[in-house]
Amino acid sequence: MLRRALLAVAASEQIRGFVTATPATRAVVDRFVAGESIGDAVRVARSLREDGLLVTLDYLGEDTTDAAQAAAVGTQYTQLLGKLAAEGLTEDGAVEVSVKPTALGLLLGSAGAADGITARGERTAAEHVERIVVAAQDAGTTVTIDAEDHRTTDAALRLANSLRPRFGSVGTVVQAGLRRTEADVRELAAPGVRVRLCKGAYAEPVSEAFTARHDVDKSYARCLRILFQGPGYPMVATHDPRLIAITRSLGLRRSPDSFEYQMLYGVRADEQRRLAQTGARVRVYVPYGGDWYGYLVRRLAERPANLLFFLRSLGSSS
Numbered sequence: 001m002l003r004r005a006l007l008a009v010a011a012s013e014q015i016r017g018f019v020t021a022t023p024a025t026r027a028v029v030d031r032f033v034a035g036e037s038i039g040d041a042v043r044v045a046r047s048l049r050e051d052g053l054l055v056t057l058d059y060l061g062e063d064t065t066d067a068a069q070a071a072a073v074g075t076q077y078t079q080l081l082g083k084l085a086a087e088g089l090t091e092d093g094a095v096e097v098s099v100k101p102t103a104l105g106l107l108l109g110s111a112g113a114a115d116g117i118t119a120r121g122e123r124t125a126a127e128h129v130e131r132i133v134v135a136a137q138d139a140g141t142t143v144t145i146d147a148e149d150h151r152t153t154d155a156a157l158r159l160a161n162s163l164r165p166r167f168g169s170v171g172t173v174v175q176a177g178l179r180r181t182e183a184d185v186r187e188l189a190a191p192g193v194r195v196r197l198c199k200g201a202y203a204e205p206v207s208e209a210f211t212a213r214h215d216v217d218k219s220y221a222r223c224l225r226i227l228f229q230g231p232g233y234p235m236v237a238t239h240d241p242r243l244i245a246i247t248r249s250l251g252l253r254r255s256p257d258s259f260e261y262q263m264l265y266g267v268r269a270d271e272q273r274r275l276a277q278t279g280a281r282v283r284v285y286v287p288y289g290g291d292w293y294g295y296l297v298r299r300l301a302e303r304p305a306n307l308l309f310f311l312r313s314l315g316s317s318s
């Protein structure tokens with residue numbers, strides 16, 4: 001309830017203006033975001049690699065309706081991949097990238113309303129994602145296509161499905177919170193397919209999504225079982241101790257390199273290292289860039305303790 005309310009309030013431009021202009025926000029942003037530049041992203045990726053962790057880098061931004069901006073995001077990723085390869089970080093997919101279709105033009109021509117996705121939007125996002133996938137392949141690494149709100153789900157799945165025959169390593173993300181996901185996961189549990197399972201970070205209508213936390217968790221556990229029984233490569237994106245325990249027991253029947261855990265930069269860092277020390281593959285999702293507002297709000301909405309930390313830092317600055 002609090003989460004939905006917070007996500008709704010945060011959509012106001014006035015609130016965005018206030019939060020982004022407040023200097024004390026910086027401390028909270030720094031906990032979850034690597035920095036603004038490619039240099040910052042590479043520095044954090046290198047340090048996580050030194051701790052035995054895998055990394056996926058996300059250039060922050062979403063919901064673009066400007067073609068030049070979408071192209072610039074694509075170029076940012078190809079430059080990032082070039083730099084990561086030059087630093088020797090991409091070998092065997094150790095550091096990969098995550099991309100958001102709406103940052104790469106999916107909403108072009110739709111006046112910002114995702115349910116009106118146009119052929120132009122889909123074509124533009126596909127062109128930029130393919131450009132990034134080619135750069136990633138040249139660098140020896142992979143791309144995962146993030147999941148956004150339910151209005152973009154079909155387009156994001158189509159995008160991954162159309163690239164997979166040529167670039168088998170393209171990863172897809174599904175959200176256990178959506179009612180449709182169990183059926184999607186059955187289709188995706190195919191040989192070699194990389195599927196990231198998360199709970200889902202967006203405020204969704206009841207018609208599309210489970211509202212009770214335990215229903216989301218039960219859906220997550222069902223999807224996990226389907227993925228682990230299949231021949232694909234599950235990427236288990238959660239900080240939830242119970243779901244991590246279920247994954248551990250499902251994983252006993254597979255080789256440790258046939259799946260991975262994924263967690264966010266700045267969330268349960270000790271647990272990330274602890275799991276990696278047991279020999280598990282653990283990947284940290286690291287966002288960077290200046291457009292951090294939407295990402296930060298989703299992190300605050302997920303956990304009252306994070307919101308309190310943020311409000312306290314605002315209080316101490318005044």
Ligand code: FDA
Nearest residue numbers: 146147173198199200201237238239240262263264285303
């Ligand atoms: P839940 O929120 O129930 O938290 C379980 C426990 O984990 C909490 O009790 C707390 O201990 C800890 N915890 C969780 N979040 C925390 C936080 N922010 N700060 C501190 N502690 C926290 N979503 C999406 O819609 N599309 C996507 O593409 C992705 N991609 C993605 C990648 C990766 C690597 C991760 C880990 C997550 C995503 N997500 C996402 C976000 C995901 O959908 C979800 O919103 C968050 O992971 C929080 O859900 P949990 O599964 O962690 O459980």
